[in-house]
Structures are given as structure tokens and as C-alpha cells.
Amino acid sequence: GENVEQHPSTLSVQEGDSAVIKCTYSDSASNYFPWYKQELGKRPQLIIDIRSNVGEKKDQRIAVTLNKTAKHFSLHITETQPEDSAVYFCAATFNDYKLSFGAGTTVTVRA
């Protein structure tokens, strides 16, 4: 199956600074890469996704980049705010619609 590695496991940033989370995947057939945000005690919620035919996608303060050749993709959060504090998971598809998730990054935004 797919193997997704995510770094760093924890990230502390000053409010207003940028945060970057990186993931690598193993299956060259993967074609869909979502990012989920999970607040404490809540369900994971999709915040942005990218498909393999696109190199970059942006939604307000959040952007995702994909390098298919290197098999890695990254989440960028600009102008971080306290409400960005959460656990973020990357994922990649394998065998049609199944997802393999990274281990998660705990982001803390310091006021």
C-alpha cells in the first residue's frame, strides 16, 4: 500500500509568521492529495486538496504544492492566527479512493 511520511511532528510559530508542513509518498500512482485539519476532540475536516495534474493550489492563506517527480507535497499557511492551532494531516490516495494518512503535525500559534 501507500506509505506517507509527514514532517515535522510538531511546529510552533509566532502569530503572523508562516508555517510549512511537508509530506512524501511512495506510490507513483497516487493522484489525489488532501490536507485535513483536526481540532482537539473534533473530526478531521478537509481544508485543501490537490490533484496530480496540478502543481500548486491556493485558498486565501493556505496553499499546497506538489512535486510529482520527487513524490512530495507541502502545506503552507501564511499570516498564522491562533485559530490555526490544530493537528494537520496529509494524505495520498492508493487503489482508487482509499487514503493513506501521514502521522500528523501539531501546530501551535503563539500570540
Added chain:
Amino acid sequence: NAGVTQTPKFQVLKTGQSMTLQCAQDMNHNSMYWYRQDPGMGLRLIYYSASEGTTDKGEVPNGYNVSRLNKREFSLRLESAAPSQTSVYFCASSETTQQFFGPGTRLTVL
């Protein structure tokens, strides 16, 4: 439109007891999934169902069984619970690639 719902929210079992976790979705999705979430390990796929009447094993199926009762409902059964099954269980559904998650069930096995 409730999305994906799960029952119960919390459950405590003794080793060897059995129970069924229920999941339902009202989005008319074909695919449904069961994951477990453990600290530092992300979400791991237990079983999935690509469509009504079909189920398949995921990454960590041992100790679990599933039933796709109809298009809306997908249940997860623990026949003989073990402490290693202490976890938070999430159900999800999808029509294509985007998966929508339920609120989770926090299970403790003593």
C-alpha cells in the same frame, strides 16, 4: 442534512466483551470507511466498502468485522475486545475522492 453520524460517542468495555459501532450517512455516497486514530500514528484504515454489498480489508483489519447494511449504514464490530483496541474510531464516506468524517467514537478497553 446531518452528514456522517456515529454512535455511541463514548464506550468503555472490558476485555473480551463485544460491541458494534454504528455509522450512517445521508449524502447518498457509495463508499464508506472505518479508521482508527491512535496518538502519533494518524488515521489507519480498518475496513472499507466501495459500494453497497461489498467490503474489503484495510491496513489494520485484525480483530474487527464490518457490515454494509445498506447504502446509508456501515457498522464495525469488535467480537472480543482487547486493550490494544483502545482508540478513537472514525467513520467516513465519499462519492469520489473527498472523504467526509463522522464525529468519532472514543473506545476504551480495560
